[in-house]
Amino acid sequence: MESFDVLIAGGGPAGLAAARAAASRGRSVLLVEQNKEIGGPIRTSGGSFLSELRSLNIPDRFSHPIRRLRFLAPTVEAVFPYDQPDLCVLDVRGLYQHLAEQAIAAGAQLRLSTAVTGLLEANGRVTGATGRNPLNQSVAWQAATTIDSTGHRSVLLNARFRRFGVGAEYDLYNPNCDQGDMLLLVGSRVAPTGYAWVFPWGNHRVRIGVGLHHGAPGDSPDHPLPYLDRLLSEAANYGVNLRGAQPIEYYHGLIPAEGVAPQLSRPGLLAVGDAGGQASALVGEGIRWAIQAGQLAGDLATTPDEANYPTQWLATQGRHLALAHDINRRMTTWDDAKWDRRIAMLQGLPTAHFNTLLKTDFSPAALLHLAWKNPSLWATGFRELAARLSLKA
Ligand SMILES: Cc1cc2nc3c(=O)[nH]c(=O)nc-3n(C[C@H](O)[C@H](O)[C@H](O)COP(=O)(O)OP(=O)(O)OC[C@H]3O[C@@H](n4cnc5c(N)ncnc54)[C@H](O)[C@@H]3O)c2cc1C
Secondary structure, three states: OOOEEEEEOOOHHHHHHHHHHHHOOOOOOOEOOOOOOOOOOOOOOOOEEEHHHHOOOOHHHHHEEEOEEEEEEOOEEEEEEEEOOOEEOHHHHHHHHHHHHHHOOOOEEEOOOOOOEEEEEOEEEEEEEEEEEEOOEEEEEEEEEEEOOOOOHHOOOOOOOOEEEEEEEEEEEOOOOOOOEEEEEEEEEOOEEEEEEEEEEEEEEEEEEEEEEOOOOOOOOOHHHHHHHHHHHOHHHHHHOOOOOOOEEEEEEEEEEEOOOOOOOOOOEEOHHHHHHHHOOOOEEEHHHHHHHHHHHHOOOOOOOOHHHHHHHHHHHHHHHHHHHHHHHHHOOOHHHHHHHHHHOOOOOOHHHHHHHOOOOOOHHHHHHHHHHHHHHHHHHHHHHHHOOOOOO
C-alpha cells in the first residue's frame, strides 16, 4: 500500500489549497480527484472579492472586475457603482488549474479519475482511505493525515447535510452583454427562497443562474431550471441584453446550507471547504472560504497543532459564517413585499458599506462602523443583529 504524510480527497479549491500548503511545508502529499480534469466540469458561478483573493495570493488575472452591482427586488432596485473594483467573477477553470500547478510545483502528486470510497481506521484514528483507480480497481492509501475536500458530499467526514442551495446555471457566449454589470435578483417570480444572478466574467461570457433552497421547512420544492429558463426569456425586462447569446455550458450543483458542520475533524481526519459546510450562506459563496480553510488545514496537517485546526478556523471565520447562515434562514422566509422593503433600505448605502455586508464581514468593528454611518439601517435591521452579536445598541 502506498503511504503519504497527507492524503487529500478532492481537487476543488479547498483540496488544491491544502495540497499546496502541505507540500510547501515539505510533506509528501497525494491528492486524488474523481474527475478527469482539475477545474472541470465547472459547477460554480465564480463570484468573489478581489481584496479577499489578494490576501490569499491569488493573482488578479483570474478575476474579472465588476463596475456596478444592481440588486433587484420585485419592484425596487438598489444600485451600487464600484469605482474601486472589489466584486469580481473568476475564471474558475483557470484559477483551479493555477492552484493545481502551484501544488505540483511544491511537490504534491495529483491523480485524476481516482476516487476515495471510505476510510482506513486503526485504534480510533483515521490512517488513510480506500478508493478506486482509473481502471476501477480497488486501491488504498495510508496517510498520517487525511483531508476530506470532496465538497457537498462530504464523503469521508460524512457530515450528513440535509439542507442545500440548489443552483442551475448557463454559461453563455453573449456578444451584447454589459461586461461590467452584475445583477442579483430576488422575489418569488425569479427565485423563491433563493436568488438569481447575472455574472459577466470577461470575453463576452456571462454566467446566469438561479439558486433555490431545498431541505428545511418553508424551502422551495422546485427545481431551479424552469426559473432559469424564464429568467433568460425575460432578461430584457431586467435590463440584460441577451440578443445573439447562446449557452456554451449548462450545469447544476449543490452547496450545503445548514451552517458549518458540528465537527470539522476526527483524529487523523480534517474536513475543508464544502465538505465541512465552510461557505457563506448569505449568497452561496464558498470558493475563497474553501481556499482559506484548505490553506490552514494544509499548514497544520501532521504538525502537533493539527488537532487545533477546528478551533483555529472557528476563531477567525466561524462567527461570520454562523451569522450568514442565520440571515440566510430569515431571508428565505421573506415574501415579495418584504424583499421590496429590504432592498429599499439598502438604497443610498455607500458601495463600500454594502460590499462589507455582501462579503460576509460581520466583525464587530465593521458592523459598528456601518451602523454609525447609516442610522436608518440601524433603526430597521441592525438592532437585532447587534443583539445577537452582543454589541450594545
Ligand atoms: C450553482 C452554484 C453556484 C455557486 N456560485 C458561487 C460563487 O459565485 N462564488 C463562490 O465563491 N462560490 C459559489 N458556489 C460555491 C462554491 O462552488 C463552493 O463553495 C466551492 O466550490 C467549495 O469548494 P470545495 O473545494 O470545498 O468543493 P468542490 O469545489 O465541490 O470540490 C470538490 C472536489 O472533490 C471531488 N470529489 C468529490 N467526491 C470525490 C471522491 N469520492 N473522490 C475524489 N474526489 C471527489 C469533486 O469532483 C470536486 O472536484 C456555488 C455553488 C453552486 C452549486
